[in-house]
Amino acid sequence: MSSSSSSSHDDYTNYTLNLLDQVDESSNDGVNSRLYVRRDHYNAHNRLMEDYFDEGCKYTEDQFKRRFRMRRRVFLRVMNDILNYDVNPLPTHFIWFHRRQDSRGMWSISPHLKITAALRQLAYGYTPDALDEYLQMSERVGRESLLNFTMCIIDLYNTDYLREPSLHDIQRLYEAHERIHGFPGMLGSIDCMHWAWAKCPVAWRGQFMRDDHSHPTIMLEAVASYDNWIWHAYFGVFGSLHVAGSNNDLNVLNTSDLFNSMLNEDMPDVPFIANGVEYKSGYYLADGIYPTWASFVKGFSSAVDEKRTHFSRQQAAARKDVERTFGILQGRWHILQQPARAYASNQMRRLMYTCIILHNIIIEDNGYNLAENDWVYEPLQHIQRTWIERCDARARRTRELRDREVHEGLRSDLVEHLWALREFN
Numbered sequence: 313m314s315s316s317s318s319s320s321h322d323d324y325t326n327y328t329l330n331l332l333d334q335v336d337e338s339s340n341d342g343v344n345s346r347l348y349v350r351r352d353h354y355n356a357h358n359r360l361m362e363d364y365f366d367e368g369c370k371y372t373e374d375q376f377k378r379r380f381r382m383r384r385r386v387f388l389r390v391m392n393d394i395l396n397y398d399v400n401p402l403p404t405h406f407i408w409f410h411r412r413q414d415s416r417g418m419w420s421i422s423p424h425l426k427i428t429a430a431l432r433q434l435a436y437g438y439t440p441d442a443l444d445e446y447l448q449m450s451e452r453v454g455r456e457s458l459l460n461f462t463m464c465i466i467d468l469y470n471t472d473y474l475r476e477p478s479l480h481d482i483q484r485l486y487e488a489h490e491r492i493h494g495f496p497g498m499l500g501s502i503d504c505m506h507w508a509w510a511k512c513p514v515a516w517r518g519q520f521m522r523d524d525h526s527h528p529t530i531m532l533e534a535v536a537s538y539d540n541w542i543w544h545a546y547f548g549v550f551g552s553l554h555v556a557g558s559n560n561d562l563n564v565l566n567t568s569d570l571f572n573s574m575l576n577e578d579m580p581d582v583p584f585i586a587n588g589v590e591y592k593s594g595y596y597l598a599d600g601i602y603p604t605w606a607s608f609v610k611g612f613s614s615a616v617d618e619k620r621t622h623f624s625r626q627q628a629a630a631r632k633d634v635e636r637t638f639g640i641l642q643g644r645w646h647i648l649q650q651p652a653r654a655y656a657s658n659q660m661r662r663l664m665y666t667c668i669i670l671h672n673i674i675i676e677d678n679g680y681n682l683a684e685n686d687w688v689y690e691p692l693q694h695i696q697r698t699w700i701e702r703c704d705a706r707a708r709r710t711r712e713l714r715d716r717e718v719h720e721g722l723r724s725d726l727v728e729h730l731w732a733l734r735e736f737n
Contacts, residue, residue, distance in 0.1 A: 341662035347355070349450070351444075353420075353448055355448070357425055360424055364380075364384070366388060379432075380431050380435065381431065381434075382670070385610070386674065390427070391427055393468050397464070397467075397468065403463070404460075405460040406460075406464055406467075408456065408457070409423040409464070411423065425449060427461060429453075430458045430462075434458070434645045434666070436627055436647075437452075440452075462663055465670065466662060467663075470665070471667045473676075478580075479580045481683040483582065485499055486499075486582070493538070495730075497584030497586060497593075498597065499535070499537075499592045499594040500535045500596055500615060500634070501535065501596060501632075502534070502535045502596040502598050502602070503533075503599065503638070504531045506530070507532065508528070508651035509527075509530055509657075510527075511654060522559050529559065530547065530652075531547070532545060533564045535596060535635075535636065538633050540640055541672055541675055541683070542641075544570055545658075545668050546570065547661055548657055548658075548660075548661045562603070563599050575709045576708050577709065586719075586722065587725035591718075595607050597610075600613060604716050605716075606712060606718035610627070611623070619728070619731045620727060622731060622734060623730050644674075645670075645671075661728050686713065
C-alpha cells in the first residue's frame, strides 16, 4: 500500500473517531437524556437551620424578614398549618411537604427547604434551578414546591384572608376612612393591575392585549382599604370574553364577583349619613373609567368651582390606597413584576391569590389591619323564596346598584361634607 493511500486511510479513521466523540458528547445534552446530580439534602437542611431557624442562628430576625418577606413566626405558623392539615383523604399537595423514607431508609427533602424554595421564588422571582446551589434541590422539585405551596395556602387561608367584610368590619372601615380621609361610608378603593404573561398562547394574544401594553397581560381587580388590606380580588380569564381588546377595567368588572353578595342579598346593608342624608350601603372610590353607579364615587373630570376641585383632590388622594397596595404587593413579591412564566392561567391565578393571602397575613402579623380578623363572617339567613321572587329581588338590587341619580346625589353630598370639614378645620 502506498504512503498516500495509508495517509488518507488514517485521516478518514481520525475523522470518524472525532465524529463519534462529538456524538457521545452531544448525547449528554439531548432532550431525552437525564444527568444524575448527587445532591446533599441533609447538609442543605442543616445549613438552613443554622442560618435561620436554630437558637443563636447566623442571621437576625430583621434579615430573615427581609429575605423571606415575613417574620420567622409567620413562616413556622404556615409550615405547621400545612403539616398539621387534617383532612381524610389528605390532598397530594399537602402530602408533598411531609418527610418520608424510601426503601433505602433515606429521608426526603425537608419541608423547611421546600417552603423556602417556594418563598424565594415568590419574593425574588427566581427560576427554580437558581436555588440548587444553596438548597440542593433540582429544578423539578423547586417548581413543584411552588405549585404545591400555592394550593396549600389557598386551601388553608382563602376563607379567612380573602373573605368579604362582615358587619363589624364594615363599621370599622366606615369609622377609619372617615377619620383618615373624611369620606363617610367608604368601604375602600377599587382599581386594576396588570401582570404580563410571557407564555400566553398565540391564539389568545388578542384577548389579553391593550394599546398601552406591548405584551399580553392578565388583570387583577382589587379592593383595598387604608391599611393596604385587600378585601376583594378577581384575577384570571374573563369568562366568555374572547374578543380582541377585551382586557380593560370595565370588562373585568362585568365578569367579576364583586357585587354578587349584594345582588344575592347575602351581604348586610350598613347605612351611613353624608351631609345629613342617609344612604343604604357603602361605596368604593374609583377612577374615571368606572361607570356612574351608586356604589362608585368618582372625581370630576372638569371641576367648575372650588368645592368640586377640593373634592376631586381629596378623592384622588384617598384613592391612592389601592395604588399603594399594588406597589407594596409587587415590591414584596417580585414574581409579580416579571412576566409570568406559567403556560396555564390557573397556575397564574393560584400564584396571584397566594401572594395576596400572604400579603394580608403579613399585614395582620404587623398589627396594621383596621378590621379584626377574629370575627367570623356570617352570611345573612336566606329567606325561602320562589325562583320568580329571587329573580325579582336580583333585578331590584341591580337597579339600585346602577342608579345614576343616587350616584350624583351621593357625590354632591360628599362634596358638601368635605367642604364643611375644610371650613371647620
